[in-house]
Amino acid sequence: NLRGQLCCRHNGVKHLVFASSSSVYGANTKMPFSVSHNVDHPLSLYAATKKSNELMAHSYAHLYNLPVSGLRFFTVYGPWGRPDMALFLFTRSIISGTPIDVFNNGHHERDFTYIDDIVEGVVRVADKIATPSAVRNYEATDPAISSAPYRIYNIGNRxxxxxTSFIECIEAKIGRKAIKRFLPMQPGDVASTYADVDSLVEAVGFQPKTSIEEGVGKFVDWYLSYYKPDQSA
Structure with a gap:
């Protein structure tokens, strides 16, 4: 992130938009997660690095007047994602008839956000150049704004x-039941995520459109077309 900011500074970039993560909310329990909430208790090193990216971006915006906007992504899914993500692993295992690991005994809740909605939000924010806030005591009222040209937004399906419902959507699309292996929560994981996107709606009119059924359906169609797995198992 720091290298990217340096490149932006020396190449006349008018607005830097970078990806953060819902993981920064860490031990927070107040729902939905708001960009106005304090995020000083990350539960994983990944979350800590995302928080540090936000801090460095703010410092850069302050020092060099580079407009910066950060987007905290909430559980992005869809075609062309990372093959180690849950949706890929679940789909592959359900098709092959092998067990899937269901952590926290299936009690997790996630604000799953389809990739097309994420991309639309990123494009909209790119056109909304961050400006300094008129609120002078921002540090005491809202950590998402600043006297520097800096903004933080949540981007999720709210x-x-x-x-378990997510898995049921995959099962319904594939037409086969999963073999579930229920396990405890993993270290560094959180039980639930839920995005408050009011500030993003107000700023750029963001409105996620893709239901979980539609998004999972599109993913499975793509997966079958791209990987062409043997479905005879």
Missing amino acids: NPIKL
Whole structure:
């Protein structure tokens, strides 16, 4: 992130938009997660690095007047994602008839956000150049704004889905039941995520459009077309 900011500074970039993560909310329990909440208790090193990216971006915006906007992504899913993500692993295992690991005994809730909605939000924010806030005591009122040209937004579907319901959507699309292996929560994980996107709606008119059924359906169609797995198992 710091290298990217340096490149932006020396190449006349008018607005830097960078990806953060819902993981920064860490031990927070107040729902939905708001950009106005304090995020000083990350539960994983990944979350800590995302928080540090936000801090460095703010410092850069302050020092060099580079407009910067950060987007905290909430559980992005869809085609062309990372093959180690849960949706890939679940789909592959359900098709092959092998067990899937269901952590926290299936009690997780996630604000799953389809990639097309994420991309639309990023494009909209890119056109909304961050400006300094008129609120002078921002540090005491809202950590998402600043006297520097800096903004932080949540970008999510604002509709938490139980992990078991997510798995049921995959099962329904594939037409086969998963073999579930229920396990405890992993270290550094959180039980639930839920995005408050009011500031993003107000700033750029963001409105997620993709239901979990539609998004999972599109993913499975793509997966079958791209990987062409043997479905005879």
